[in-house]
Amino acid sequence: MTAKLNRDIHLDLNGLRQTLEQIDAKMLKCEKQFAAFTQKVPPSNQKNAANLLHYLALRSLDIRALQIKLHEAGLSSLASSESHIRGQLMAVLQRLGSNKNETTPDAVFNYESSKVSLQQKATALFGARQNEQVPYLMVTFDGEHADDFDKVKKLMAAGMNVARINCAHDDDKTWLQMIQHVKQASEITGLGCKIYMDLAGPKIRTILKDKNKLKVQEGALMYLTDEAHLKKKAKNTVGCTIPNIAAQLTIGDTILFDDGLIEARVESIENAKATLKILRISSKKPFIKNEKGINFPDSKLLLPALTEYDKQCLPFVLEHADMVGYSFVRSNNDILALKEAMGAQKKPLILKIETLEAVNNLPNLLLCGMEEAHVGVMIARGDLAVEIGFERMSEIQEEILWICEAAHVPSIWATQVLENLNKSGVATRAEITDAAYSASADCVMINKGQHTVQVLKTLKDVLFRSGGHRIKKRFTFRPLTIATRFLNE
Numbered sequence: 001m002t003a004k005l006n007r008d009i010h011l012d013l014n015g016l017r018q019t020l021e022q023i024d025a026k027m028l029k030c031e032k033q034f035a036a037f038t039q040k041v042p043p044s045n046q047k048n049a050a051n052l053l054h055y056l057a058l059r060s061l062d063i064r065a066l067q068i069k070l071h072e073a074g075l076s077s078l079a080s081s082e083s084h085i086r087g088q089l090m091a092v093l094q095r096l097g098s099n100k101n102e103t104t105p106d107a108v109f110n111y112e113s114s115k116v117s118l119q120q121k122a123t124a125l126f127g128a129r130q131n132e133q134v135p136y137l138m139v140t141f142d143g144e145h146a147d148d149f150d151k152v153k154k155l156m157a158a159g160m161n162v163a164r165i166n167c168a169h170d171d172d173k174t175w176l177q178m179i180q181h182v183k184q185a186s187e188i189t190g191l192g193c194k195i196y197m198d199l200a201g202p203k204i205r206t207i208l209k210d211k212n213k214l215k216v217q218e219g220a221l222m223y224l225t226d227e228a229h230l231k232k233k234a235k236n237t238v239g240c241t242i243p244n245i246a247a248q249l250t251i252g253d254t255i256l257f258d259d260g261l262i263e264a265r266v267e268s269i270e271n272a273k274a275t276l277k278i279l280r281i282s283s284k285k286p287f288i289k290n291e292k293g294i295n296f297p298d299s300k301l302l303l304p305a306l307t308e309y310d311k312q313c314l315p316f317v318l319e320h321a322d323m324v325g326y327s328f329v330r331s332n333n334d335i336l337a338l339k340e341a342m343g344a345q346k347k348p349l350i351l352k353i354e355t356l357e358a359v360n361n362l363p364n365l366l367l368c369g370m371e372e373a374h375v376g377v378m379i380a381r382g383d384l385a386v387e388i389g390f391e392r393m394s395e396i397q398e399e400i401l402w403i404c405e406a407a408h409v410p411s412i413w414a415t416q417v418l419e420n421l422n423k424s425g426v427a428t429r430a431e432i433t434d435a436a437y438s439a440s441a442d443c444v445m446i447n448k449g450q451h452t453v454q455v456l457k458t459l460k461d462v463l464f465r466s467g468g469h470r471i472k473k474r475f476t477f478r479p480l481t482i483a484t485r486f487l488n489e
Contacts, residue, residue: 016073017096019066020089023058024100027086030057037367045370048117048408051109054086055406056363082405083114114408122410122442124374125323125348126161127192134463136443137456138162138196138412143170146177153185156193158456163193164325164445167313168200179320194322196350199310199338201327202303206257206292207239213287214238216262216278222288224255229272237273238288246274248301256295257288260386297356297387305334311341318345325350325378330357332368339372346372350412353400354380356387362400366407377404378445381415401440413441418459422449427458435459439466 030053031038038049058078067077075095081088087108093100109117123129126136139160145152152163163182165175179195186193208214209232216222223237225246230239238257242248246269249255253266255276261283264276305328317324324347326338338349349372351358351365358365369375379400385393397413404411418435421427435458438444444463446455 012069013073013096016066016069016075017093017098020093020096021098021100023061023063024086024089024093026061027054027057027089030054034367041367041370042373044373045408047107047109048121049367049370051083051085051114052363052366052403052407054108055082055403058085058089059402081111082402083118083408084109084111085406087111087114117408118405118410118442121374121408125194125350125376125410126443127194129161130159130191131464134159134460135413135439135441136161137459138164138414138443138445139452139456140164140166140446140448141178142448143174145181146170146174149181149184152178152181153188154453155456156182156185156189156191158453159460160193160456162196162323162443164196164198165321166198166200167310167317168198168203172313172316175316176320195320196323196325197317197321198325198352199313199317199327200307201305201310201352202307203241204294204296204303205241206288206290206294207241208288208290209239211290213289216281216286216288218278218281220278221267222264222276222278223273224276225273240294242301242303244272244302246272249274249296249299253296253298256297256386258283258292259382260295260390262286262288293383293386295355295383295386300357303328304337305329306337306341314341318342318347321347323348323350323376325352327352327380328354328358328383329365330355331361332364335365335368348372348374348376350376350378352378352380354383354387359384359388359396359400362403366403366409370407370409376410376412376442378412378414379441381413385415398440410442412443412445413438414445415447417444417446418455419447419449421458422447422451422455425451425454432462435462436466439463 031050034053038046038053041049063078067079070077070092075092076088078085078088087110090100090108091110129136137159139155141163163178165178182193182195207227207230209230214222214236221236223234225237225239226243227239227241228243230237249266249269251266251268255264255266256262257264261281262278263280264278266274267277268275305326326349329335329351335349349369351369353359353362377400379397381393381397384396388396401411417438418427418431420431444459446452446459449455
């Protein structure tokens with residue numbers, strides 16, 4: 001009986017080894033297939049790009065049954081190994097008796113080398129970190145910060161590592177005053193703080209003439225057109241700031257107004273006008289108002305991410321910012337357009353993922369961004385949640401984190417972090433849980449509010465506690481108070 005059991009186990013392990021070797025072959029095939037992409041990447045990013053391709057090859061498969069078998073055999077199930085996925089797979093193969101090994105020891109990342117690489121990439125973007133268990137903290141500035149140096153100094157003392165300036169608001173004189181305050185506070189406190197500037201990007205808004213709102217009801221029809229075709233007395237018609245918008249839509253496309261509060265579907269398109277059917281109204285007041293946001297999650301818009309206003313802002317941004325945030329980036333062409341506009345003045349780019357198209361194109365966006373030495377990703381959860389649906393937000397933000405870690409591209413967790421605390425001084429239970437999960441990212445962004453210093457202190461405390469349990473998404477076993485208390489009773 002013992003001999004049969006040993007034989008069955010041996011056969012089982014042979015099967016595992018063969019399956020893993022097939023996966024390894026798929027990884028190498030993927031790397032070869034996309035060699036044209038990795039060749040454009042500088043040497044400092046080539047191994048990272050290869051690791052991304054290896055991870056994508058693995059995640060194109062359903063390996064849940066394999067993971068159970070690996071776990072039963074007491075081996076790594078390849079989970080939480082995004083940063084060194086092929087190195088982890090080869091380590092498991094060696095435990096299974098495989099002679100397969102890389103001729104060059106540095107050809108793939110292992111756990112230690114991937115950890116060093118991730119830290120180096122984050123430090124290059126955000127600067128030195130005071131506490132490795134706490135992600136970098138980014139604070140959004142507004143006009144008040146230009147007039148209140150003491151406020152800026154308090155933010156820095158409370159833990160702000162990055163000051164965010166949104167070029168959609170204020171002007172260059174105000175921005176310069178903000179930046180000068182940051183630099184002065186840095187000199188006084190001895191604390192480093194990077195300057196991050198967001199390009200405004202295209203503003204997709206509603207236009208209503210002669211009135212400020214249009215009453216709508218579920219099941220009823222309304223019309224959407226651009227500003228050039230919007231007539232003053234057109235009934236049930238809303239304009240859009242995108243030229244020739246109707247021609248860019250397809251029957252069946254979903255259109256969302258006012259942060260997704262009103263959902264409509266394209267029924268027909270004719271004469272520069274789209275007929276929409278109202279499917280859902282989630283607001284107590286059934287109105288579409290002037291200058292409210294519109295989202296087109298199903299449509300491929302002919303709308304460049306880089307606007308003329310962005311180009312006007314670029315000289316100032318390139319002179320003063322440490323990082324450039326790229327709003328509404330959707331495709332590689334968007335990245336190439338910004339690189340061309342920047343010319344020889346290179347700055348690290350932060351790709352803001354806030355549309356469904358950007359999510360779908362994420363691997364391509366990363367590979368294109370990695371053609372520069374340093375690139376980051378912001379998970380802009382506000383617009384993104386509207387585009388993909390709030391019920392999918394948890395899933396998608398995690399997938400973005402996985403893929404960014406596989407590419408060793410630092411990530412920023414943004415939008416509504418401890419927002420209730422920032423506005424009212426009291427945190428909700430749900431947002432504390434959300435804040436704790438933000439420890440999975442490299443940097444956490446806080447929006448403007450009246451209680452930002454308190455938010456920073458609370459966030460540092462929450463993240464420090466969460467950071468003791470995990471390294472990014474890799475859970476670690478620090479001593480649990482519950483367990484030690486039980487054993488010591």
